[in-house]
Amino acid sequence: MPETITATVTGIDPLSAVMHPDPYPYYRELAATRPFFREQRLGLWIAAGPSEVAAVLAHPDCRVRPATQPVPPVLAGTAAGDLFGRLVRMNDGAAHAPLKALLMPMLAAVDPGVAAQHAAAMAQMMDPGEHAHAAMTAASVNRWLFALPVVTVAAVLGLPVTRDRGTAVEVAQQVAAFAAAQSPLADADTVRGGAEAARWLGTWLDSSLASSVVADGPLPALQRAALAAGIEAQAVAANIIGLLVQACEATAGLAGNTLLRLGRNPSAGGMPLLGMVARVAQDDPPVQNTRRFLPADTELCGHAVKAGDTVLVLLAAASTSGLADDARAWTFGHGRHACPGDRLAQALAAATVSALCARGAEPAALARAFRYRPSLNARIPHFL
């Protein structure tokens, strides 16, 4: 009986759910009836219940990369692969814990109100004024979603993006190009673009770190602490770029899904924006799943799993199942690899929505014409 669920609920499966108009009844059904199971057709284990999701993310044998593939083969040997391979997000153990321990307090110390001020200032600077007399076009909204959170993180870190619009736009474009190349759906051109972007970002960061403007931000202290902990300078640099990359697609999704919520419920406009963003993070989350890889045979949630197996962890199912004791925003992960930017991300999403609405973006019109961007894990609207 359970074997037929994925086939019977209108062709939806745990991967296509990400772009489905309303995957939540399906996720709820999975969490309630099949909290951990093997999806034969996709060749994946699926964790859907909150306890099972938490157990997989906490399990010491569940790794963020396959043992034989620390970097995706298409990126290996390129600048994008070098960068990817150094990210704490993509490592376990010694290449993860010490640097993660430095990034967490650094990001937690960013006051959300100060981040919102940086966002407002960056919005002002990046605004070409094209919509002074008209509603903002869908194309501009899409561009802003991918640019404003990224350049705001750069500004918060003290990187030199605040002087001229050209640099800010360029940084945002390069970060988006690198982020896009990480997708398993990326085509050859996107992968090539990602390698070029990684090279550009590496050079830009080196010269930025050498300049005096970063001295006012938190990066010099991070570099000193990393040096004292014996962490390579190259790993620190890669992870600073990583922060911009992490801020890109997921925050675009959170802000975009909040615009959809506003557009569908005009009365919700009276609610404080940060509260609405927090609700969207729980019930229409931008990151819907993440993966874990088994380097050895082990037992997981009562099942015998084998070396080489992959678990698709349905964060969005855990979050919307109604089965968890606490109302956690599972979209930010949990346990060792939990997102250290969760609070900052929500402040950035709220600031982005508010900057867009202040410039004439109309949520109701946006919600009438959009599709979801092609993705296997992120739910990001693309407005038409």
Ligand code: HEM
């Ligand atoms: C709405 C926006 C965001 C969402 C939904 C999100 C979600 C996530 C998730 C699910 C993970 C863990 C992945 C896993 O365990 O497999 C993660 C990791 C991470 N995130 Fe975020 N993130 C967001 C924004 C940000 C921002 C703004 C930053 C920093 C400026 C950031 C920095 C990081 C870092 C450094 C990691 C790696 C942590 C580790 O592996 O230990 N994220 N994020």
